Amino acid sequence: MPNFPELSASLKEIKGGTFADFASRMAELKETGKLLPLHLGDSYLLPPKEALEAVDQHDLQTHVYAPVPGLPELREAIAGKHETAYENVFVTTGITGGLNMLSHALFSPTEEVLVITPSWPLIFGILSSAHLKPVQVPISENGWPDKHPNALLKNLEAHLSPKTKGLYFSQPNNPAGFVLNDTYLKTLAEFVAKHQLWLLVDEAYRDLLYGESSQIPNVYSSEHPLECIQKQTFRFCSFSKSYAMAGHRIGYVLGHENSRQAIHKMRTHHCYQAPVSGQKMAIAALQTSPLYLNEMRQQYKSLRDLSVSALKDIIPFRVSDAAYYLFLDLRQQLTSKKELDDLLLRLLDDGVTLARGSVFGKDFECFARLCFSALPEGKLTQALSIVKTHLKTRL
Ligand SMILES: Cc1ncc(COP(=O)(O)O)c(C=O)c1O
Incomplete structure (x- = not known):
């Protein structure tokens, strides 16, 4: 066996890609056009x-x-x-x-x-x-x-x-x-x-x-x-x-x-x-004229409102005042990171991805982040209905 030099100590401190363990399943779904990604902070809009x-x-x-x-x-x-x-x-x-x-x-x-x-x-x-x-x-x-x-x-x-x-x-x-x-x-x-x-x-x-x-x-x-x-x-x-x-x-x-x-x-x-x-x-x-930013804000705000009304009666969360996420508080439904992972995997089977709370801080294991700007309204509605169904079955 060849003897390789050691990798840097700081590399060991860094976690793998935030969504690395779901990557291959996500790639398959993307290939077949079935992925509804709500885990990344992306936008479906084009630049000006x-x-x-x-x-x-x-x-x-x-x-x-x-x-x-x-x-x-x-x-x-x-x-x-x-x-x-x-x-x-x-x-x-x-x-x-x-x-x-x-x-x-x-x-x-x-x-x-x-x-x-x-x-x-x-x-x-x-x-x-x-x-x-x-x-x-x-x-x-x-x-x-x-x-x-x-x-x-x-x-x-x-x-x-x-x-x-x-x-x-x-x-x-x-x-x-x-x-x-x-x-x-x-x-x-x-x-x-x-x-x-x-x-x-x-x-x-x-x-x-x-x-x-x-x-x-x-x-x-x-x-x-x-x-x-x-x-x-x-x-x-x-x-x-x-x-x-x-x-x-x-x-x-x-x-x-x-x-x-x-x-x-x-x-x-x-x-x-x-x-x-x-x-x-x-x-x-x-x-560009400020109209671009105004329109972008309007679009995201309406997607935020759509997401809020889809989920507000099912789980607690604060309505975001800015950015493009909802940070879902699943502490009443889940008791561990493992339970959250199971939920995220079931969602992934239906094509929807959320980001697990622990990546945002060690105290947020039973939270999940949903990005509402990554998909246009029709697809977001479809994704929200899948999220809703899975969360309801946890109650
Ligand atoms: C708070 C925050 N800072 C920085 C970034 C990355 O910014 P950039 O694309 O300019 O590197 C992100 C991306 O999601 C973010 O959420």
Whole structure:
């Protein structure tokens, strides 16, 4: 037997693909056109027309290396939108690429980063792959913020160690779809300032709010609770959700004067630059009328309402205020991860996939996430009726 060298220790910390164990069955169903996928955060919508037509494949500039921090025209457009200096904008290969890069630039191996859960699952592996320790801190038992942030603050304090160096959360939240209010943000800002942490705010769903305001503010005004810790904060935004461009891998980090050199250095060695074709699409996307975003929001909101009315009498869950998920609370029906897996497998037999709660945090084993934006209305209705039938038989 040949003797192979060992794989990296951090690789062992990273869980396999979030849906790896269902992959072969899903592939079969996809092949036969029977898959109704509600597990991934995808959209059935196309990017804006202007973006679809933005890339000239015959222009040599589309194919050669481009500036590390991003195409100047794109950086300018983003800087204008967020009323920040051009130099503070770094275009990245999606938020995923931005977080990967900053995890290496801000932290040293073995340091700890607090992650408010339930959370986007890839953050755990991103931190582990940078030889860091993600430390999960649940927002509450039911995955939704309490009225007051006192319990969360206590919980954050309890998870601090001499190695704690950062805090990550998504605003709005994936998977539960809540938006932290100013009282929460103020508490988190004070916590970050007091313990001298880096703050990573993931705004992937910033344009998908369904309440009175339709997006997270582009600019943090001087009264915004996070403004006072601006020099410790990095905001991560993406074209994946706002413009249905996930396949093109374009996001950006908003940094500040002190961090420019560090980001530039790390970015060069991390993956150099984001795809030029995607950046050109992003420039065009930013030039589209706000109607695109408004229509997208309307469509998702009506799909959310459809999903809520299909399931509300069967199981408890909070109606999401943002993003494109429902985080189903199955604790009354199920008592273990095994029971949830059985349910998910039975759903898969009928072609429907949901994401299991444990991938969003260890305290959410008996939850499941349903994505309502991945299928058009007709197919979503079909999928919801299958989910409903399976959940009813559990009662
Ligand atoms: C909270 C959150 N952040 C980041 C991402 C990934 O963003 P990107 O496609 O820009 O890498 C996702 C994707 O689902 C997400 O839910």
